[in-house]
Amino acid sequence: MLNYTFKRLALSVAIVSLAMLLLFCMIYLIPGDPAAVALGPRATEAMREALRIKMGLDQPVWVQFWNFFTNAWMGDLGNEVLSERPVAAVVMEQLPFTLALIAGGITWSVALGIPLGCWAAVKRGSWTDRVVGVLSVAVIAVPSFVVAIYALLIFAVTLRWLPAIGAGEAGDLGDQVTHLILPSLAVGLGWVGYIARMVRASMLEVLEAQHIRTARAFGLPDRMITYRYALTIAILPTITLLGVGIGQMLSSAVFAEIVFARPGVGKLVYDAILTRNYPLVTGAVLVTTVLFVLINLIADLLIGALDPRVRSRF
Numbered sequence: 001m002l003n004y005t006f007k008r009l010a011l012s013v014a015i016v017s018l019a020m021l022l023l024f025c026m027i028y029l030i031p032g033d034p035a036a037v038a039l040g041p042r043a044t045e046a047m048r049e050a051l052r053i054k055m056g057l058d059q060p061v062w063v064q065f066w067n068f069f070t071n072a073w074m075g076d077l078g079n080e081v082l083s084e085r086p087v088a089a090v091v092m093e094q095l096p097f098t099l100a101l102i103a104g105g106i107t108w109s110v111a112l113g114i115p116l117g118c119w120a121a122v123k124r125g126s127w128t129d130r131v132v133g134v135l136s137v138a139v140i141a142v143p144s145f146v147v148a149i150y151a152l153l154i155f156a157v158t159l160r161w162l163p164a165i166g167a168g169e170a171g172d173l174g175d176q177v178t179h180l181i182l183p184s185l186a187v188g189l190g191w192v193g194y195i196a197r198m199v200r201a202s203m204l205e206v207l208e209a210q211h212i213r214t215a216r217a218f219g220l221p222d223r224m225i226t227y228r229y230a231l232t233i234a235i236l237p238t239i240t241l242l243g244v245g246i247g248q249m250l251s252s253a254v255f256a257e258i259v260f261a262r263p264g265v266g267k268l269v270y271d272a273i274l275t276r277n278y279p280l281v282t283g284a285v286l287v288t289t290v291l292f293v294l295i296n297l298i299a300d301l302l303i304g305a306l307d308p309r310v311r312s313r314f
Contacts, residue, residue, distance in 0.1 A: 004304050012297045019289045020072060024065050027278055055081070055279070068282070077283035081275075087283035091265060095287065097167055098253055098264040100176075104184025105249045106242065109191035114231075114238070116192070117199025121234075122226055124204060132200070136193035144252035148186035148259040155182060165261035183256040190252075191245045198241050202234035209233075236303055243299030247292045 052058050056067060071078065077087035120132035156164035168176035206212060207230050215225050254266030265284050272280040 001304065005301060008297055008300050008304075012293050015293050016290055017069075019293075020069055020286065021065070023282060023285055023289070024068055027282055028061065028064075051081070072286060077286065078279040080280050081277050087279050088287075090280060091268065091284050091287050094263055094265050094268045094284075095291075097262060098250070098257070098266060098288075100180060101183055101187055101253050101256060101262070101264060102246060102249050104180045105188030105191070105252070106246070108185055108188035109195050109245070110242070113192040113195025114199050114235070117196040118203055118226065118231060118234075120196065120200045121203030121207065129200075132196060136196045138193070139189050140193035142190065144186050144190060145255035145259065147189050148183065148256050151182045151186055152259060167262050179260075179262075183253075183260045183262055186256045186259070187249050187252045191242075191249070194241060194245065195238055198238050199231075199234060202237050203230055206230045206234045239299050239303055243296040246295050250288055250292060 049058075056064055059067075068078075075088060077091070079085065080087055080090055116132050116136070120129045123129050152164055155162045162182050163179050166179055168179040203226075207226075212225060212230055215229055216222075250266070253264060254270060256262065257264040257267040258270060265288055269281055269284045271277075272284065
């Protein structure tokens with residue numbers, strides 16, 4: 001397990017380093033002068049040149065990348081262009097809102113997807129199985145921003161059951177959870193279908209295994225066989241799927257935060273792109289990239305701890 005953990009850590013570091021290189025290249029290739037956009041049309045050339053020097057844009061490209069690379073690994077993401085606040089501090093202020101949104105989306109997807117997939121596998125070939133299959137494909141096909149808009153119109157505007165915008169009052173956990181229901185539904189609904197289909201396929205495979213047949217031969221109750229023996233094994237691929245799905249949820253969070261006017265990293269990146277605040281864009285995207293790699297690392301280590309066969313294949 002220690003060797004497997006070391007290899008996964010090394011791979012994660014390599015992925016983050018490559019992502020930093022690609023991120024820097026994409027930001028550098030964006031047309032336009034960041035200093036001119038940040039200062040506006042009334043700024044003089046001397047003011048623009050001073051800002052370029054302050055942002056390090058007067059240095060060669062390889063020097064800019066090296067400074068960005070080394071500073072980022074030390075936790076220094078630079079300062080915001082306008083307010084001159086540390087980018088890391090600005091991103092960390094918004095990160096808890098996005099993490100809460102992702103956690104809510106995972107809760108929706110797991111709470112609905114696992115029971116539906118398990119139910120469909122147990123009722124294989126029945127009308128229940130067909131209904132779950134149709135619903136799974138339907139929720140996968142609907143984009144998250146469409147879910148967000150219709151959830152807002154139905155449950156907030158028409159029925160007025162839930163609040164429409166904002167993240168709730170600071171310090172009021174109940175109000176924050178209430179404001180989180182609709183955005184997290186928009187983020188996690190599509191993954192209900194993915195998880196249901198994954199659990200169903202895994203359950204069908206496990207239910208045909210030899211140890212399950214042996215348990216049936218010993219006369220164990222079907223409920224115990226399904227939930228204690230079969231589901232504990234069938235759930236392993238779902239953990240990997242969730243690790244990948246969180247990356248998709250991070251992108252879906254952008255639409256949810258915009259539609260529901262919630263604070264968060266997604267909305268922060270969107271606003272920073274509009275103002276060409278490159279240090280803030282770079283820092284926010286880098287933090288979400290590291291978060292995505294870290295979550296996948298945790299998922300891989302968890303799978304490796306639960307299934308020794310994974311460790312032997314890596």
